Amino acid sequence: MIVLSTTEELHKYISAQQLTPDLGGTLPYNHEDWIQQRIELETFSAIAQQISNSLDDFTKTIEEGELPNDVDSTQQLLDKHTLIYSDLKKEILSVAKHGEDLLSSIKEKKLAMYGDESQFPDPSGNIFAVERLLVQLEGTEKAFDDFWQFHSSKLRHCLDLRRFEQDFRELQVKFESHLKTISEAVESGETVESIDQLIRQTRVFEKLCIGDIDRADEVISSGQHLVNINSCPRECVEPKCTELIRVRNLLLDRLTKRIEALTATRTLLERIDNANHWCATGVEILASQKIEQCSNSPELAERYVLEIKEFISSSKDFTCNFPKETASPEAKALVTQASLTPTYS
Structure with a gap:
């Protein structure tokens, strides 16, 4: 273990460019900004996780459910699921917009503080964390869209079948009546x-x-x-x-x-x-x-x-x-x- 008594001695081991001003370095750093960004990042992460849980609950409910046996129930189920999908889709887009705004804000503050981005790629690690969450959110959105495409198509086909069956039953009754009339x-x-x-x-x-x-x-x-x-x-x-x-x-x-x-x-x-x-x-x-x-x-x-x-x-x-x-x-x-x-x- 090396014990140092002055910042000058510290500079012998660590470049001043990698140290903050309070340690005699030239690395721009604002701890309050970092804390604020971290709070916003954790909030964004929590919201993204909440959305993911909501999607999981919705898909689980669909997978465990059964298709209705009549036209009205099938139409009501399709309308209900479509409404839920639309609401969840809006939430996903809203969270993604929030993440993109957060990423832009962090990048703007970094640019204002560090100037040349190539010299300080991402000293706080917040940019990488936000980008990773956005990529995950994008993947979740695509998977959800694919699932909904399959499920909604299945429901529409079920609705078409139920309508066909209902029309068949109605025509059966009418044709039976017509044949009786013409026979008499x-x-x-x-x-x-x-x-x-x-x-x-x-x-x-x-x-x-x-x-x-x-x-x-x-x-x-x-x-x-x-x-x-x-x-x-x-x-x-x-x-x-x-x-x-x-x-x-x-x-x-x-x-x-x-x-x-x-x-x-x-x-x-x-x-x-x-x-x-x-x-x-x-x-x-x-x-x-x-x-x-x-x-x-x-x-x-x-x-x-x-x-x-x-x-x-x-x-x-x-x-x-x-x-x-x-x-x-x-x-x-x-x-x-x-x-x-x-x-x-």
Whole structure:
């Protein structure tokens, strides 16, 4: 151990440039400034650690939680986590700004005190400490952003799946109701006017169904998209898409057949009405002919025969060759009656 009695003796062992003025050196140093910087540094370090703990708590809560099973709960969870993320992100940026301001302040005081930075790189060590904390904070922020990107994407995919499942259930109920309605629509009408009314009602019902059919197409498309991007289990989505396609096509087929059946029946009844009118006209023609005068007037008889032949030749316009299954029992009876109309020769 070397015992020194004067500062001059100290200078023999330590350069004056490395000693503060109170020891006869030239190294600028202010102990109060150092204490103040150290207090600010420790405060910054404590805040950074607090932020890190908050991030750990948030990520732990997320990792231990389960995904909701309905749309509303999933949306609420996404909104809640997004709000927490935004608040924590603001705190991280605020702490980083505080650290950068502290670093700038320390550097400015160092420059004012020492002038040439190359001669005294960082005598207090505070600059290095702040820079190290800023680097750690930057790494923490990046890791948190990566975690949030993964988690928020997972939540959004979950929300898309829950919406798909909810839409599927709603459409199931609606399609079941539509199919029941179209299955119970067996009335075919007894007159052209009544069938026209049924056709109008069916068209209105068809428009209602088309709205749900279009929605089903959108839901099917969204489900196929979820499968294609591998955001949801295939076995959870594909069977539902297949079922929607099946009931959609079934409803469209039954709507088409209903319209076709009503249209065919209307055409049939319209022709039957025309045929009945034709028969009535024939009766009127026969009633108007004075047969008793034909024995005295061959010309009159020949004219009557010509009228009858011309009238009978028009009967080809009333052939009833429609499928009987498209007609009501009443229409079938009319078809039978029309087919029994006597033929004149």
